[in-house]
Amino acid sequence: MDNKEFYIGWMPAAPASFAKHIRKVILILTALIITAGILLAVQQKKFSTASFEFGQLTEITGVYQQFPVPSIKVMTGRDAYGHFSYITVPLVGYGKFGAESTIVELEKEKNTSLDKKLVTFRGTLLYSDGKTLLQIDNTDKPLMQVSETTENILPMVKEIGTVQLTGEVLDPKCYFGVMKPGQGKPHRDCAVRCIAGGMSPVFYVRNEKGEANYYLILDANGKKMNEQLKDIVAEPISLQARAVQYDDWVVLYVDSPDKIKRTGGFSWFKIKDGDTYCGSPHIVNGSN
Template structure:
């Protein structure tokens, strides 16, 4: 007696009964493999560091206002905390409001919602800083600038502190560029020999903001030469706009080749 022909699938006909179990098993196996691969890839990704945003509600800081390179408060050391700085920003992708230069050097109170990441504090203001006429604060000490060559990444302070996740890297390139355009303070983030991250407030060589020249370099590794000024919990990395433009030009030539 001749053996029956094996089942054969034709697209416009019903699936033969003998193939249904086989295909069901294959589909189940593929789903298991797909889920397993997704979990493996997910588990292998490095988590993006982030900060805490406004977890304590509105807070107030009192310190010496500094207008350049970006609006910030310099905080003197107290019994409970070391000297430091609070960078200022507005809601959204906007820096501190205009018209604050007259407060430069004065003691002010700033209220808002802090974004905290390590020793970095960015305060999202809910009102303009208010001068404290009765308060006096001597200029904070600062060391002489030192020449430096740093490798790292340009980021905007607000997103890097925790307003966006991730707040650095290629995925944050467009967002970071818009934030710098809006006046959010620019940071240069480097990785120390022990693997820890360090940030520097960026400035142009004239002491002002780095401006448009830094926007095109956000989210990518760069090597920059400049000077570092340290004082009372704040380090400022100053670079020339010409150097930023030259780095951008070199990257464009390499991409074209």
């Protein structure tokens, strides 16, 4: 370097050799920024096609049911045998809350139980992968209509048996619509808050073909076990439970928290999620 050349920031211009060097550095930095921007964007895991119809209210009519989770049973037509077919639309609350507190308020307001009554709810739809949920929020005045009498529609129940499954506990609101990604480590704290807020946990299992199955989780008595589950969300776990199908959802009855085991570990270099978790459902003691 020329002894006469000396850089000082407060001078109007940098000496020629410094300016030339910095021009090269800026070119390298620009190339680095462009490469990093493209590489990081391209290599992100693909987001799901889940939808949350934010700002758009939809009315849904069906039979409200408290069990297995607060939901509306919506008739969709008849099957090949002429039987009525239904889809179950679980309800979720505003923010990171379950729908139960809203339902309690609505029942107080109407001075009647909504269970098994034909209702029309107004709310925001969330849907993904064949499952639909409805967010109900008191500010939207969600209960449009409620019947005087109860409907006597029994669910189609099928006892599957005791199953051993590996998968991940999710909060359904984020996974089926609100957030991308709505699962895994980055979303863990949010899932904890949603499940602590009363949202019904969903167990997500994927088989080797990449097909996803979703289950509702309750304790052996059919009660919510959010408290026990909130600390093991968003990580690979294995559980043993009695599985019972109610229409289009399967409920897992977990005898005790001891039947749930963490199976995950570090996953910095996994190639596919299937390599670290989410196996096929394994029926331990089936009844069909």
